[in-house]
Every structure is written in structure tokens, then in C-alpha cells.
Amino acid sequence: MVIDIHTHNIQPEHWGDEHKKNWEPAYGAPYPKITPEMFDGAMKNAGIEVAVVFGMSASRAGVHTPNSFVADYCAQLSTPTVAFAAVDPLDSDWREQLEEAHELGFKGVGEIYPVLALFDPLDPVFDDFYRFLSSHGMVLLWHMGATPSPQGRLSLSQPLLVDEVARRHPDLKQVIAHMGHPWQRDANIVLRKHANVYADVSALWHRPMDGFLALVNAQEWGVTDKLLFGSDYPLWEPVVALERFRSLANLRAGNLPYVLEETVETIINRDALSLLGIPDPRSAK
Numbered sequence: 001m002v003i004d005i006h007t008h009n010i011q012p013e014h015w016g017d018e019h020k021k022n023w024e025p026a027y028g029a030p031y032p033k034i035t036p037e038m039f040d041g042a043m044k045n046a047g048i049e050v051a052v053v054f055g056m057s058a059s060r061a062g063v064h065t066p067n068s069f070v071a072d073y074c075a076q077l078s079t080p081t082v083a084f085a086a087v088d089p090l091d092s093d094w095r096e097q098l099e100e101a102h103e104l105g106f107k108g109v110g111e112i113y114p115v116l117a118l119f120d121p122l123d124p125v126f127d128d129f130y131r132f133l134s135s136h137g138m139v140l141l142w143h144m145g146a147t148p149s150p151q152g153r154l155s156l157s158q159p160l161l162v163d164e165v166a167r168r169h170p171d172l173k174q175v176i177a178h179m180g181h182p183w184q185r186d187a188n189i190v191l192r193k194h195a196n197v198y199a200d201v202s203a204l205w206h207r208p209m210d211g212f213l214a215l216v217n218a219q220e221w222g223v224t225d226k227l228l229f230g231s232d233y234p235l236w237e238p239v240v241a242l243e244r245f246r247s248l249a250n251l252r253a254g255n256l257p258y259v260l261e262e263t264v265e266t267i268i269n270r271d272a273l274s275l276l277g278i279p280d281p282r283s284a285k
Contacts, residue, residue, distance in 0.1 A: 003272045004048045004238055006111075006141075006177060006202040006230025009034060009065070009073045010055040010086075016062030018116075018149065026148035034234050036076040043079040046231075046238035050273065050281060053077075054084035054110045054141070058117035059091055061151065067097060071104045080281040082273070084110040084141060088117045089129045098129075102136050107278045109133060110141030111177055115157035116149055122164050130165060134172040139276050141200075144180035144187070159187040159199075166194040173276050175228065178203050184214035191218075191226040198275065201267060202230035205244035212251045215259040224263050228272040242268065 012019070012031045019031045043051055053074055055065020065086040074081045085101035087094055087109050098109070114121050121142075133140050144159045159180030166174060176199040180187035187199050204211035218224045231241035245268070249261045273280055 001049050001271060002047055002242075002268055003229065003270070004043065004046075004051045004231050004233065005175065005228045005272045006200045007039070007043075007051045007053050007233040007238075008055065008111075008235075009039065009053050009070060011065070011069075014055055014063060014065045014069075018058075018061045018063050022149040022151070032234050036073060039233075040078050042233055042237050042239075046242055048079065048231075048238050050080045050082065051233075052082045052084060052108075052110075052141075052230075054108075055086040056111055056113055057086035057088040057091075058113045059088045060118050061116050061149070063113075063116065064088075067101050067104060067106070070106070082107050082278055082281055084108040084139070086110070087112070088119075089126050090117060090119050094129060095132065098132050098136075098138075102138065106138070108139030108141060108173075108276075110139070110175070111143045112140060113143045114161075115143065115147045115152040115154060118151075118153055118156065120156060121161045127168060130169045130172055134169050137277060139173045139175060139278065141175040141177060143178070144176045145178050145183060146181060159183050159190055162197060163190045163193065166190070166197050170194070170196065172196060174198070175200055175276070177230070178232075179214050179227070181207070181214070182210060184210065185217050188214070188218050188221045188223050191223040192221050198226045198228055198272075200228045200230035201245060202232035202241070203235065205241070205248060208248060208251065211245075211248050212253075212259060215248060215263060216257050219257065219260065219263060224267065227267045228270060228275070229268050
């Protein structure tokens with residue numbers, strides 16, 4: 001069973017002018033418009049059996065994917081999906097947004113984006129936000145790591161921030177997206193310390209040496225069982241993501257440790273839903 005824990009259905013109009021102004025120069029292309037048919041085709045082509053789907057929200061940057069859009073989009077998919085809500089904790093109506101998401105059957109919040117939303121995850125004012133998620137059994141998936149946006153604050157995107165959130169809210173299931181690149185070593189230490197903190201490997205292959213070292217380090221720290229597969233679709237088609245992720249096991253650096261093929265295949269075939277306490281959407285059909 002292959003579960004893709006990191007897919008987006010954000011549309012170009014949800015970005016405001018943020019993508020065109022700050023991301024397009026870095027990526028060299030406008031953000032694609034992904035129809036439900038395109039999404040289904042990409043998942044089917046890669047053999048993805050379940051996909052976690054979410055947009056993005058960063059109100060100060062003018063970015064927002066409505067809960068209603070995510071719900072309607074998922075309803076049009078033939079791929080079994082789990083919906084996450086895009087909520088900015090700085091929004092005055094964050095509680096209402098979360099209540100709506102919970103009523104719609106959403107199982108988490110993501111991809112939450114402090115680096116672009118410009119909120120400090122450690123500010124005690126957000127503890128009620130975390131308590132809501134924990135008490136409702138909702139997962140929190142963080143973007144941690146780099147951003148191409150000049151307005152972003154990298155100090156708000158360091159995976160060590162998740163350590164303190166986990167200390168205060170140990171029952172909250174959290175996922176560090178992208179293993180917190182380029183701070184994957186820090187992410188691995190957080191994974192080792194906290195039972196309910198995981199990381200996804202989305203985009204790890206984009207910079208192969210970084211990805212290689214991150215997985216070797218995860219093996220040495222004994223946390224590969226906390227790593228979940230994600231493609232970051234539509235930035236990568238899942239079939240391409242799988243191929244390039246597997247390629248990290250082919251790299252060698254002399255006599256130094258390397259990424260085991262078993263490590264990669266186990267991550268790809270891990271039951272992320274069970275680990276995160278998310279019901280399998282296929283059983284509801």
C-alpha cells in the first residue's frame with residue numbers, strides 16, 4: 001500500500017499575487033491549475049492508493065484555500081482521499097474554520113506555513129489552536145524549512161520549533177514536511193525525542209546530496225520508522241517522486257554509510273494513516 005501524505009489542490013487563484021511575485025522567479029513557471037481529473041490520473045499512474053490533500057493559508061501573504069473548496073474537490077476525486085484544512089492561526093476566526101473543517105470530516109490541518117504566515121509557533125497565544133487539534137484528533141502538518149519568498153522569516157521555519165510544541169502538547173500528532181530541509185538533522189533529533197512527531201520525505205530528492213545525508217542520518221539516529229512518503233504533487237508527479245526517492249539508495253560516497261534500499265522501500269510502503277490515527281477512507285466506501 002502506497003500512501004501519499006503530501007499532495008496539494010491549491011489553485012492559482014488561491015495564491016493572490018504571492019506565487020507570481022515571489023515563487024515564479026525561483027521555480028521558473030506559473031503555478032499549474034490541477035483539475036480533479038488530472039489529480040486522479042497522477043495518483044493512478046503511480047499506484048497511489050490513498051492521498052492526503054490540502055491547500056495553503058497565509059493571510060498576510062494573501063494566500064488562502066477555503067475549506068469548502070477542498071471538500072468539493074475531494075468529492076470529485078475517484079482517488080480515496082483524506083482532507084486537511086488550510087488554516088492560518090493568525091486569523092481571528094481560526095476556531096470557526098477548524099470547527100467547519102471538523103464537521104466536514106477533515107482529519108488535520110496542513111500545510112501550515114509559519115514562514116510565510118509570519119507567526120511564531122512558540123507564542124503561547126497559539127496553544128488553544130493546538131489544544132483544539134489535539135482534542136479533536138486532528139493531525140498538524142507543518143511546512144518547515146526553506147521558502148523562495150523574500151518576505152518569509154526562516155527563523156519561524158526551523159524544525160526545532162516543533163520540539164517545544166510537542167513538549168507542551170505531547171498528544172498532538174505532528175508531521176514535519178520535507179524533513180524540515182535544509183535542517184533535516186535537527187528534524188531527526190525531534191523525531192527521536194517525541195513519539196507523536198513524524199516527518200514526510202517530500203522533495204527530499206530535489207537536492208540529492210541533502211536527501212542522501214538526511215536519510216543516512218535518520219538511519220544512524222534510528223528514526224526511519226518515523227518517515228512518511230509524500231510527493232508534494234503537483235510540484236512532482238508521484239511517479240517521478242517515487243523514482244527519484246528510490247534513486248537515493250543508489251548513491252555511494254566511498255566507504256561511508258549509504259541509504260539502504262530497505263529504508264526507502266519501507267518508507268514508501270508505510271501505513272501512515274495508522275501511525276497518525278487517521279481512518280482509512282477506503283473503509284468508509
